[in-house]
Every structure is written in C-alpha cells, then in structure tokens.
Amino acid sequence: MKKLLVAVIALFAASAVMAEGTSLVQFNEFSKAPFYFLAMAIAAFGGTRAQSNAASVALEGMARNPAAADKLFVPMILGLALMESLVIFTLITIFLV
Numbered sequence: 001m002k003k004l005l006v007a008v009i010a011l012f013a014a015s016a017v018m019a020e021g022t023s024l025v026q027f028n029e030f031s032k033a034p035f036y037f038l039a040m041a042i043a044a045f046g047g048t049r050a051q052s053n054a055a056s057v058a059l060e061g062m063a064r065n066p067a068a069a070d071k072l073f074v075p076m077i078l079g080l081a082l083m084e085s086l087v088i089f090t091l092i093t094i095f096l097v
Contacts (some may be wrong), residue, residue, distance in 0.1 A: 036094045043090035050083045 058076035062069040 032097075035074070040091060041092055043087050047083050051080050054083065055080050066087035 054076065058072050061072050
C-alpha cells in the first residue's frame with residue numbers, strides 16, 4: 001500500500017513539475033548534472049548486476065553439463081553484449097539531453 005501511495009504521489013508531482021510554464025523547480029544545466037550522474041549510476045549498476053547474473057548462470061550450466069558448453073557460449077556472449085549496449089545507450093542519451 002505504501003508503494004502505491006508513493007507511486008501516485010510521484011506521478012502527480014512529476015506532472016506538476018513538468019507542466020509547461022508552471023514549473024515548481026527551475027532546472028538549469030548545473031542542476032541537471034546530478035540527475036544525469038544518477039541515471040548513469042543506476043544504468044551501470046543494473047547492467048553489471050544483470051551481466052554478472054547471466055554469466056554466473058551460464059557458467060554454472062557449463063559446469064554441470066560440459067557437453068552443452070558450445071550451445072551456451074554464443075547465447076551468453078550475445079546476451080552480455082545486449083546488456084552492455086543498454087548501458088551505452090543510457091550514456092549516449094545522457095550526453096544528448
């Protein structure tokens with residue numbers, strides 16, 4: 001129930017802050033920087049967390065069944081590359097904004 005209440009408050013607060021002309025907080029280039037760093041930190045943490053979990057599970061599967069190592073290696077590398085690309089997309093988005 002608390003999470004729902006926080007989500008509803010955040011939704012209404014975000015709409016009030018982002019409303020055109022009636023902004024509660026004025027953002028300039030220097031006040032946006034901490035939020036950019038926070039977004040990049042969250043993306044990097046999520047990406048590394050997902051990559052470590054994926055690699056751990058794939059290596060565990062290879063250890064349990066060495067014959068399946070060839071079938072697990074390529075999807076693992078592809079998955080790791082896609083996870084890393086999401087972090088890179090976040091970094092590019094931060095620089096473009």
